[in-house]
Amino acid sequence: MSQQDDKSAKIDANEDNSITERVIHNVFTDGISSGRADSNAEDEIPSSTQNVAGFNRRRFMKAFGSVGVTAVGASSLGLVGCSDDDDDSNANTSGVVSFDHGVASGDPLSDKVILWTRVTLQRAGSFQPVVKWVLGRDPQMRDIVKQGEVTTSAVKDYTVKVDVNGLQPNTIYYYQFVVGNTVSRIGKTKTLPVGNINQVKMAVFSCANYPAGFFHVYADAAKRNDLDVCIHLGDYIYEYARTITNAQGNTVPAYASADAASIDREVLPEQEIVKINEYRLRYAQYRSDPDLQDLHAALPMIAVWDDHEFANNAHIDGAENHQPATEGDWDERKVAAFTAYHEWMPIRTEIKSEIYRRFDFGNLLSLNMLDTRVVGRDVQLNYVNFIKVDSTGKRFIDAAAFKTATNNPERQMLGLKQNNWLVSQLQQSTATWQVLGQQVLMGRMAIPAPVILNLADPRLGLSITAYLALVDKSQTSPQTLTAQDIANLQEPPIPYNIDAWDGYGAARERVLSTVKSLNKNLVVLAGDSHNAWANNLTNDAGEAIGVEFATSSVSSPGFEVNVPNIPPATLQGVLLQLIPGLKYTNSSQRGYMVVTITPEACQSEWIFVSDILQRTYSSEVGRTLRVLAGQKAIDI
Numbered sequence: 001m002s003q004q005d006d007k008s009a010k011i012d013a014n015e016d017n018s019i020t021e022r023v024i025h026n027v028f029t030d031g032i033s034s035g036r037a038d039s040n041a042e043d044e045i046p047s048s049t050q051n052v053a054g055f056n057r058r059r060f061m062k063a064f065g066s067v068g069v070t071a072v073g074a075s076s077l078g079l080v081g082c083s084d085d086d087d088d089s090n091a092n093t094s095g096v097v098s099f100d101h102g103v104a105s106g107d108p109l110s111d112k113v114i115l116w117t118r119v120t121l122q123r124a125g126s127f128q129p130v131v132k133w134v135l136g137r138d139p140q141m142r143d144i145v146k147q148g149e150v151t152t153s154a155v156k157d158y159t160v161k162v163d164v165n166g167l168q169p170n171t172i173y174y175y176q177f178v179v180g181n182t183v184s185r186i187g188k189t190k191t192l193p194v195g196n197i198n199q200v201k202m203a204v205f206s207c208a209n210y211p212a213g214f215f216h217v218y219a220d221a222a223k224r225n226d227l228d229v230c231i232h233l234g235d236y237i238y239e240y241a242r243t244i245t246n247a248q249g250n251t252v253p254a255y256a257s258a259d260a261a262s263i264d265r266e267v268l269p270e271q272e273i274v275k276i277n278e279y280r281l282r283y284a285q286y287r288s289d290p291d292l293q294d295l296h297a298a299l300p301m302i303a304v305w306d307d308h309e310f311a312n313n314a315h316i317d318g319a320e321n322h323q324p325a326t327e328g329d330w331d332e333r334k335v336a337a338f339t340a341y342h343e344w345m346p347i348r349t350e351i352k353s354e355i356y357r358r359f360d361f362g363n364l365l366s367l368n369m370l371d372t373r374v375v376g377r378d379v380q381l382n383y384v385n386f387i388k389v390d391s392t393g394k395r396f397i398d399a400a401a402f403k404t405a406t407n408n409p410e411r412q413m414l415g416l417k418q419n420n421w422l423v424s425q426l427q428q429s430t431a432t433w434q435v436l437g438q439q440v441l442m443g444r445m446a447i448p449a450p451v452i453l454n455l456a457d458p459r460l461g462l463s464i465t466a467y468l469a470l471v472d473k474s475q476t477s478p479q480t481l482t483a484q485d486i487a488n489l490q491e492p493p494i495p496y497n498i499d500a501w502d503g504y505g506a507a508r509e510r511v512l513s514t515v516k517s518l519n520k521n522l523v524v525l526a527g528d529s530h531n532a533w534a535n536n537l538t539n540d541a542g543e544a545i546g547v548e549f550a551t552s553s554v555s556s557p558g559f560e561v562n563v564p565n566i567p568p569a570t571l572q573g574v575l576l577q578l579i580p581g582l583k584y585t586n587s588s589q590r591g592y593m594v595v596t597i598t599p600e601a602c603q604s605e606w607i608f609v610s611d612i613l614q615r616t617y618s619s620e621v622g623r624t625l626r627v628l629a630g631q632k633a634i635d636i
Contacts, residue, residue: 026498093180096182097129098122099120099182099184100118101120103177104301105189105299106301106303106348107357108190108191108192110169110194111169112164112165113164113173113300115160116296116345117159119179121158129151129152129153131152132177133175134178139186141176146166146167150162156343157280157340159344169193170191175189187298188297188298189299190229202230202231203221203592203593203594204437204551204594204595205231206527206551206552206553209255210237210286211259211265211266212259212612213263214613216291216590216612216619217592220609220617221298222297222299227299232304233527235306236305237282239274242254243257256556259613267282274333280344283340301345302367305374314373315373315374316375317379354371356370360429365434365597366431366433366435368425368434370414370437372413372501375418376413377504378504380499396491399491399492406495406505413501413504414507419507423514432629433629440526440528442500442501442548443533443536443537443548443579444495445495445496445502445582446496447579448491449461449493450491451578474489512537512538512545521630523548524548525551530559531586532593532623535548535550535581538581547634551591551606552590554590555590568586568588575587584623590608593605594607599629601628603626605623605624606622606623607620608620608622
């Protein structure tokens with residue numbers, strides 16, 4: 001969950017000052033209350049689907065003795081179409097099939113990569129098209145090194161995934177698909193390096209909400225020619241409906257959808273997605289976006305899911321945005337969600353429910369991609385359970401009970417199996433840098449309890465501005481402090497988001513303790529929150545362990561929606577003042593990170609786009625920070 005997601009996190013205080021029980025994991029919400037979730041020329045890639053010079057049917061149908069290919073899964077939107085009755089490679093398929101969702105590659109290793117596409121059928125039938133693929137060293141497809149074919153069908157949603165092996169390390173390849181005489185655009189991919197490596201550069205994304213705005217962030221990264229790979233940390237899609245019914249019984253736009261109709265980005269299907277065909281249709285809509293298609297065609301992607309690929313605030317046994325009484329069994333929904341994910345994403349895993357895996361970039365870095373969402377996570381805590389009333393009738397958060405609960409050693413974020421796997425990967429890797437690609441913030445993001453209480457319900461606690469005024473008063477005229485002022489100042493800080501690692505303190509400590517014991521250079525990549533962050537990571541003893549670079553969102557709204565009355569620059573200054581480990585934040589712009597790793601340092605650039613509601617945009621670097629090898633803290 002991000003701090004803005006659709007379930008209301010407000011505490012309802014009735015006239016009798018009682019609190020309505022409601023699950024609250026994160027005090028920042030969108031304010032909707034309802035029962036539903038709410039280049040060099042030689043490297044240029046032809047983007048059209050026309051046949052390119054040097055690529056013809058005769059060459060494509062040559063013997064496949066050196067193919068080295070494994071066909072891997074795909075699945076069905078329920079569309080059916082044309083038939084290839086005679087296996088004629090020159091069959092006229094014009095107007096019968098197309099590649100409407102582009103091409104993609106992913107999960108590169110030093111000797112293999114996944115290639116992906118989807119065949120769109122233009123008329124009814126029961127055809128199982130034979131999809132031929134070719135991979136070469138040049139964008140004109142003259143120097144072909146691998147080729148083969150695979151059959152897809154409605155059972156696979158007409159998606160195609162091919163695991164091409166026998167490739168050379170650290171090498172750029174180009175690829176294309178064909179059915180009959182219909183060809184796809186050409187994609188570009190790259191294998192991972194081996195041995196001594198001087199630099200790796202990756203783009204990092206999170207939280208792309210189709211109705212919230214245009215995917216300029218993807219477009220900006222796709223235009224670059226200096227990236228090796230892109231990383232997606234989840235919320236690749238969102239599950240919400242177009243509209244919800246609010247507390248007053250009115251139909252209003254769902255989360256982040258207020259502008260969807262005016263920019264022609266209303267979601268398909270119209271309802272919240274629960275079943276397999278609904279998840280597939282939502283992926284199909286997202287993958288129709290030209291900016292996302294350009295990104296996939298330009299770079300291999302390494303991705304993990306977060307909660308919205310399933311349902312908001314998901315955990316191993318359910319989700320805040322899943323109601324079994326009306327939406328069925330949670331396990332069935334999970335299977336539908338991860339089946340569609342594997343069909344539509346260029347990902348390689350042996351077990352569909354387990355997406356944690358490792359990628360080695362020579363001896364420079366090991367990238368461990370994690371699932372902090374559905375494979376092992378216990379249910380989130382609820383702030384409401386820690387709100388107490390003192391003898392005067394004043395409401396407060398029981399910080400001691402809260403700390404005990406968040407540090408319960410039995411509470412899992414990764415689950416025992418994944419945690420043990422991560423420990424073994426960290427032990428085995430001899431790379432200079434250990435990078436964790438995962439969903440939620442690991443940094444300690446605590447702010448004063450009275451502010452948390454006020455953000456949950458404006459009638460309680462102290463606003464940010466009121467608390468800062470109280471701090472100033474304590475420094476300039478402490479003699480004027482009342483007993484209540486002193487009590488407010490003495491209340492401890494509380495994490496603002498217990499859907500993140502802050503709600504799973506013991507689980508976080510297990511990871512950080514392992515890193516400390518192995519003396520690794522740790523960089524954690526995070527998304528989920530829709531805001532940009534840079535944190536120093538410390539263990540419970542306050543020792544420096546590593547750093548966290550967290551990306552803003554592709555299009556989902558940030559704090560500018562949740563805290564609209566405080567100017568972004570003011571809020572950022574407040575957060576930096578209140579959170580000791582926080583070294584940078586941007587709480588109001590959409591963007592991505594470019595992370596550059598060398599033997600000497602790991603650097604993050606936060607890049608922001610100007611406007612996601614206009615079709616044109618500009619981009620700029622908002623901040624650049626780095627950590628030096630051996631330093632374990634941000635170099636400022």
